[in-house]
Amino acid sequence: MKKLILFVDDEPNVLDGLRRMLHDQREIWEMSFVCSVDAALDQLSEVGFDVIVSDVMMPGKDGFEFLKILHGSEKTKNIPVIIVTGSNESALKRRALDVGATDLLSKPVDREDLLARIRSVLRLKLYQDELEDQNKILEQRVKERTIELEDSRRDIIWRLGKVAEFRDEETGNHIVRVAWYCRAIAESLGMGRDFVEMLFLTSPLHDIGKVGIPDEILLKPAKLNHEQRETMRQHCVIGAKIFRQDSKAMKSLFAWRENHSHPGGKKENNPLLKMAASIAETHHEWWDGTGYPRGLAREDIPLESRIVAISDVYDALCSERPYKPAHPERKVIAVISKEVGRHFDPDIYNAFEKSLEEFRRFRAQFADWNGESCS
Ligand SMILES: [Fe+2]
Numbered sequence: 001m002k003k004l005i006l007f008v009d010d011e012p013n014v015l016d017g018l019r020r021m022l023h024d025q026r027e028i029w030e031m032s033f034v035c036s037v038d039a040a041l042d043q044l045s046e047v048g049f050d051v052i053v054s055d056v057m058m059p060g061k062d063g064f065e066f067l068k069i070l071h072g073s074e075k076t077k078n079i080p081v082i083i084v085t086g087s088n089e090s091a092l093k094r095r096a097l098d099v100g101a102t103d104l105l106s107k108p109v110d111r112e113d114l115l116a117r118i119r120s121v122l123r124l125k126l127y128q129d130e131l132e133d134q135n136k137i138l139e140q141r142v143k144e145r146t147i148e149l150e151d152s153r154r155d156i157i158w159r160l161g162k163v164a165e166f167r168d169e170e171t172g173n174h175i176v177r178v179a180w181y182c183r184a185i186a187e188s189l190g191m192g193r194d195f196v197e198m199l200f201l202t203s204p205l206h207d208i209g210k211v212g213i214p215d216e217i218l219l220k221p222a223k224l225n226h227e228q229r230e231t232m233r234q235h236c237v238i239g240a241k242i243f244r245q246d247s248k249a250m251k252s253l254f255a256w257r258e259n260h261s262h263p264g265g266k267k268e269n270n271p272l273l274k275m276a277a278s279i280a281e282t283h284h285e286w287w288d289g290t291g292y293p294r295g296l297a298r299e300d301i302p303l304e305s306r307i308v309a310i311s312d313v314y315d316a317l318c319s320e321r322p323y324k325p326a327h328p329e330r331k332v333i334a335v336i337s338k339e340v341g342r343h344f345d346p347d348i349y350n351a352f353e354k355s356l357e358e359f360r361r362f363r364a365q366f367a368d369w370n371g372e373s374c375s
C-alpha cells in the first residue's frame with residue numbers, strides 16, 4: 001500500500017519545487033500539497049497520513065500552532081511531522097522539537113536529504129504502529145483472561161455451594177434461588193453494584209458448614225433432640241472457619257507468587273471471602289437477638305446475613321422437602337410477616353415485599369427438578 005504524505009507550505013513555488021523533486025516517488029508515495037494549515041486540517045479530517053512535511057512561518061496558523069493541533073487530537077497525535085524552516089535560528093528549531101516535531105530540515109531543501117528524512121520517519125511510524133497493534137492484542141488478551149478467571153471463580157463458588165446442598169437435599173435449586181432473591185432484595189435496598197455482586201456470589205455458600213455435620217444428625221428424618229440441635233447449629237461456626245482459617249497449607253498455595261504482590265491475593269484482604277464467612281456464620285441470627293450462634297441483634301447482624309435469612313426461610317417454606325410439603329406462598333408470607341421485628345429486620349422485610357414479583361419469576365425459572373410446588 002502506498003504511503004500517504006502531506007506537504008504544507010504557504011509559498012506555491014516551494015510546493016511546486018517539492019512536487020517536481022519527488023515526481024519519481026509517485027509509485028511508492030501518494031502525495032498531497034496544500035498551502036495553509038487550515039487546508040491541511042481539512043485533508044486530515046478525511047485521510048490518515050503517514051508523514052507530514054510542513055513549513056513553520058505561514059500567515060494565519062503557523063507551523064507551531066499546527067503541531068499543537070495535531071498533538072491535541074487522538075487521530076493525528078502519532079503522525080510524524082518534519083518541519084522545514086528557512087531560518088537558521090536554533091531557538092526556533094528547538095521550539096519546533098519541543099512542540100512535537102519529529103525532525104527538522106533547512107530550506108532550500110536538498111532532495112537526498114528530504115528523501116532520507118521521509119524514509120526515516122516512515123520507518124519510525126511503522127515501528128510505532130506495530131507496537132500499538134501489539135499493545136491492542138495484549139490488552140485484548142488480558143481482557144479475555146480476566147473474564148475467564150472471573151468465570152472460573154464464579155463456577156467454583158457455585159459448585160462449592162452445591163457440595164453443601166447435595167449433603168442434605170441432593171437435588172434442587174435452593175441455592176440458586178436464594179442467590180437471586182438476595183440480589184433482588186439488595187437492589188431494592190439501593191445497595192451498590194459491588195455489594196450486590198458479592199452477595200449474589202456468596203449467599204449460595206450460607207450452609208457450607210453442613211459438610212462438617214454428621215450424617216445421622218443432618219439426614220435424621222425425625223425431630224432432633226437438644227444435643228443434636230446444638231451440633232446442627234455448629235454448621236455456622238464450621239462455615240465461618242472454612243472461609244477464615246488461614247492455615248500454613250493454604251498460605252503455601254500462594255507462596256509461588258510471594259514476590260509478586262497481588263491485590264486480593266492475601267486471604268485476609270479478600271472481600272469475597274470476608275462476606276462468605278460473615279454469611280456462613282450469622283445467617284441464623286435473629287433481629288431480636290435470640291438467634292445463633294452468637295446471639296447478635298439488630299444492626300450488629302451483618303446486612304448480608306439479614307438479607308440471606310429472609311431469602312433462605314422464604315425458599316425453604318416454599319419448597320418441598322423430604323420431611324414436609326411445599327407451602328402456598330400466601331401462607332409463607334403470613335408466617336414471615338409475623339416474624340418481622342423478631343426474626344427479620346423490618347427494613348429488609350419491606351424490600352422483600354417489594355421484590356415478591358421477582359421472587360415468583362425466579363421460583364418458576366429455577367424450579368426444583370423433583371417438582372417444587374409452592375403456588
Ligand atoms: Fe443454615
Ligand SMILES: [Fe+2]
Nearest residue numbers: 174206207312
Ligand atoms: Fe439454605
